[in-house]
Amino acid sequence: MINKLFFLLAVALFFTGCQKYPDFPDEDTDVPASIEELNVSDSFSWNTGTSVKLIIQGLPTIVPIRSTLKISLPDSSVIYNRMHSMSDNLTVDLTIPVNISSLILSYGSQKEVLTVNQGEVSFSFFPEVNEE
């Protein structure tokens, strides 16, 4: 009789002990159920934009070269537009939607997709040189 009870117990444990949880995200116990109970960082800005520093390295040119510099979102909408001298360095603070991970730089016939990396995008007018 006792063996039967053990057997039934073992069977019950087998079918219940390793039950798979539904595929819900892990609950983060630090996140309260109500906004009023939130404890938010002092530095949190409550907006869905992010600051990006655009850094451009100029190239000394034989003659002055000036053309239009455009910075666009991936959907091609221009967010920053100016005349720029190719020989000048430039740093600009931009604000972009937080979900944007790349920007498009256009200058003359040049067009480059720049990846946002740790709040910065950088571009150099220096061409890449393959050492021979």
Add this chain to the structure above:
Amino acid sequence: MKKVYLFLIVFQILAVPSMAQLSLNFESGNRAIEQGNCWAFGSVSYSNLALRISGNWSGRTNQLTNPSTSACWIKTPWILPGEGNITMKARLENTTGTSRGIVLGYIPYDPSAPNPNLEGEKTTFSTYTFPTPYNTLVQDITIALPPELVNSQESYKILISFIGQGGNSRAFADDILIPGTYNSDPSAGCLPMANIEDSDGDGVADADDAYPQDFYRAYNSVFPSANSFGSLAFEDQWPSRGDFDFNDVVVDYRITTVTNASNNVVEITGLFKLKASGAGLANGFAFQLDGIESNKIISVNGNNISNISNFSFSENGLENGQDYANVIVFDNFFSVMPKPGSGIGVNTSPDAPFVDYQTLTTTITFISNGTAAPGGTIHINQVAPDIFNYYIFSTQQRSREIHLADGLPTNLADISLFGTQDDDSTPAQGKYYKTSNNLPWGLHVLQGFDYPSEKNSVDEAYLYFNEWAASSGSNYSDWFLNNPGYREGSKIY
């Protein structure tokens, strides 16, 4: 009548135009600089070895064991040839080898050439042979420019090839001078400089000019983008924290900054779409341009003021008594969008009639017909999006401002309310318009925001809002999207 300007070109003119020269002395020490200026190199590097010819750097070829002109070479940018001689210095690195020489050729510009550089067929016009027996002395080389190139007003490249057979010697080259005018455009794939159409003559090509017929305007920069609106959503019970439905004032915006060819701000146009106000009392909406003084602005137009006696405006339409420019977009939401007669306010109660959104276009003029405001010009880099300090205020009480989190109060704000009720503003710490646990009275959603309906807290409508905030934005930064499982649709207007 269209004018054509050759504005990209500033000729490198020496004493006499016909003496213009293109030079290469390698002293940059960085081949990328010359390549960026449209020089090209094949198996020629920059060297500061002891055998360099002059200065600190010379060009140095690979071993000259190939008679082909396409093995080791230097190719100039496009030039408009002048007249006179091509001169250069060269030396061999050692005395080995059975033949050593330098071949010069020219390449015409050919718009129909089947290569991206539009280079035509090369023509060889001179060959220099190093004197034998070979030595390592510096040779001064002078070669006349071919007569068919002289002052031709056509674009050519000069190809300098280093050839040889036998041995293992390399060659150094330096102080290359070519009579002619630089005519390559590094910003246009190193093609020849082109005549650019610029109808208004402001220096910006028509193709890039948003205002090709207006000398005083050139560019539009749009925030958050020309294809979208950002959203500003406020609670209006400050310094009490309210019900967190963030629909007491909801305004969408798009800011266009117009600049001229000098990158100075000509005007800023704000498109403000009034969407909802779930409030019992009326509110106004304004923004301060942090850091921009009022005397930099000529005028403000397009705002909606229902009771001007509540304000003191200067001639340019900005508020008096402010350190920085304050633009009142509207002073009473309900005078622009009247209440429909049922529900609370406008467009927050699902059972109440919908009121069409209203759009106000507010224009701030900095430069008018080329003349700046008395305070001078503002550069485009001074009007980054974060200087727009948006706030609402009580229609009945101008001083009762409510800003986005950490937005600076204006001079006219009643800061005696700081630290009262739920407000925990602490100016000494730069903390403004936040509770003790840093909750705000305003949200700023750049991607646009479908606001909650009346009395539904934003975190009940957006199921990952709290996780976003608790993680300082690291988690669920897309909480506002309509992704599966992200929203409780019944709680969104």
